[in-house]
Amino acid sequence: MTQTSQNTLDHAAEILTADEASLEETVESLERPVSGTIDWLVDYWEELLIGGVVALGLAGILLILRSLGRRYRKATKDRTSWKGIVAGVLAKTTLTFMLVTSFFIVVSHTEIPANLERIFEIAFIVSATLQGAIWARELIIGVIKSKAATEEDDPDSTLGNALNIIRVLVNVAVFAIAIIVILDNLGVDVTTLVAGLGIGGIAIGLAAQGIFSDLFAALSIVFDRPFRRGDVINYGGAAGTFGTVEKIGLKTTRLRAPSGELVVIGNTQLLEQEVKNIALAERRRVEIPFGVIYQTPPELLGRMKALVESTIADHEDITPVRTICTGFGDSSIDFLFIYDHYTTDYEELVGAKSLVLIAITRLFAEQGIEFAYPTQTTFTSAPDGTMIMPYPENGFRLVEEEAAPAPSRPLPSAATSVKKAPPRGDGDIEGPGASDTGGSEG
Numbered sequence: 001m002t003q004t005s006q007n008t009l010d011h012a013a014e015i016l017t018a019d020e021a022s023l024e025e026t027v028e029s030l031e032r033p034v035s036g037t038i039d040w041l042v043d044y045w046e047e048l049l050i051g052g053v054v055a056l057g058l059a060g061i062l063l064i065l066r067s068l069g070r071r072y073r074k075a076t077k078d079r080t081s082w083k084g085i086v087a088g089v090l091a092k093t094t095l096t097f098m099l100v101t102s103f104f105i106v107v108s109h110t111e112i113p114a115n116l117e118r119i120f121e122i123a124f125i126v127s128a129t130l131q132g133a134i135w136a137r138e139l140i141i142g143v144i145k146s147k148a149a150t151e152e153d154d155p156d157s158t159l160g161n162a163l164n165i166i167r168v169l170v171n172v173a174v175f176a177i178a179i180i181v182i183l184d185n186l187g188v189d190v191t192t193l194v195a196g197l198g199i200g201g202i203a204i205g206l207a208a209q210g211i212f213s214d215l216f217a218a219l220s221i222v223f224d225r226p227f228r229r230g231d232v233i234n235y236g237g238a239a240g241t242f243g244t245v246e247k248i249g250l251k252t253t254r255l256r257a258p259s260g261e262l263v264v265i266g267n268t269q270l271l272e273q274e275v276k277n278i279a280l281a282e283r284r285r286v287e288i289p290f291g292v293i294y295q296t297p298p299e300l301l302g303r304m305k306a307l308v309e310s311t312i313a314d315h316e317d318i319t320p321v322r323t324i325c326t327g328f329g330d331s332s333i334d335f336l337f338i339y340d341h342y343t344t345d346y347e348e349l350v351g352a353k354s355l356v357l358i359a360i361t362r363l364f365a366e367q368g369i370e371f372a373y374p375t376q377t378t379f380t381s382a383p384d385g386t387m388i389m390p391y392p393e394n395g396f397r398l399v400e401e402e403a404a405p406a407p408s409r410p411l412p413s414a415a416t417s418v419k420k421a422p423p424r425g426d427g428d429i430e431g432p433g434a435s436d437t438g439g440s441e442g
Contacts, residue, residue, distance in 0.1 A: 051109035055102035066093040085142035089135050097131040100124055125185045133178035140170050165215070165250070210268075214251040217267035221248055226271075231279035232346060235270060258346075283342045284349050285321070288357065291332025291372040292364075300369055301325070301333065307367065308337050311359035315352060317342045332372030 069090030078084035104124040107117060144166060176197065184190050205212060227233050227245055233255070234242045241263050243255030253270055255263040278284075292301075300307075305323040312318045321338040328334070339356075341349055364371065380388045 047109040051106035054109075055105040058105065059098045059102045062093055062098050065090045069093075079142065080146045082146070085139065085146060088142050089138045092134050092138050094127075094131060094134070097127045100127040122186065126182055129178045129181050129185075130175075133174040136174045137167075137170050140174075141167060211251065214267045217271050218248060218250050218253075220271065221253070221267060226275055227277045227279070231277055232344075234276040234278060235265075235273045237274060240273070241265070278346070279344055281344060283340045284344075285338065285340050286349070286353055286356075288337040288339075288353075288360075289326070289334065290337070290360070291329055291334045293331075293370045293372045294333060296333065296369055300367060304335060307363055307369075308335075308360060309339075311356055311363060312339055315341075315356075318352065318356075329372070331374050 069087040072078075072083070072087040073091055076084070079088065100123050104120050107120045141163075180190050180194065183193070221227070229245050229248060231245050232243070233245060234240060241255065241257065243257040243263055245253065246256050246262070247254045248267075252264050252266055255265070257263050292304075304325070308323050309320040312320060318339050318341050321340055323335065323337045326334045326336045337360075341352055343349055343352075363369075382388055
């Protein structure tokens, strides 16, 4: 064998030896993780078993709860009871949260490299925080619906109109808090971020102060429920506005006045005034003031209570409260008749009052009782200075129809028939007390 061939063989042997060493290193590099994993499993199989059981149990419970929540929401439209709220929260549980939580529980029961453990920890913090934000959002919105006691799909309700804005505000709030929590757990200094968000919130609040004021006033109406859509209310006192609530919007409330026009008022302005909810009244108190002439006999005055209250005897839903003499007016003896009408229907209320007024008028005509009205008596004198009385000196007398000539029109009643004073001459003057007397002529 020549020297060249020998060198070639030696070189080939060296290459084979080097390849064999490289192959052994490759095999060892491949066997090392496998053997390390096997050793790790052998050392921590009990912890892994416990962690796996706990993780599977937790994941199974979460899956069952989510399934129950979704089935309940499909089977019923209940969204406002506590059962409906809890079902809505559970139905929003994400599969990502379940998987990440399961892996984190398994890993927490063993010893793994710090870098890998940190990765699992960050994944769990992110998924758990976001899942908590989702649960919080559903819980808050559910409580709002429950407090408002209205259906979500009612487009005319205040909550139905405000629900989209409420959802946006709640999302911004809960996820902003979630992001801050995540960054804080990742070691980021969030002090500057929180301060910036606070300043930005103040600026937005000042810029949209009027809008947010009316929005929160609308939510106050929904939660406090001083009135609802369809209620008849009066605001602003006796000289205020009276109408039926047609819509409670985000910024304004619309009322339909009895005369037909639509009255629009801001929610904030509405809550700043006195509001009377007539629809919630169990009864309506009605006052009817009236006056009779001073010539009314005392006997009739004493029977006034019984006479007036007899006009409501046929109304089963009306009960008298009082009928009293309130004083002596300039032209009348004043009375006040008060009764309670047990109804919330405005049309029925005013209709019954009209019937009562007509009945009182008919009854007074039958009893010879005359209503008083403002009068003034003037005293004059004759040319010789003699006082001319405005009524007959011997009192009033009846005018017999048989003795009277055929009149062109009916004679006045006995209570109102008086003799006319003679025509005034050039020397006529108004005597003392000409301004008025306390009397009344029917």
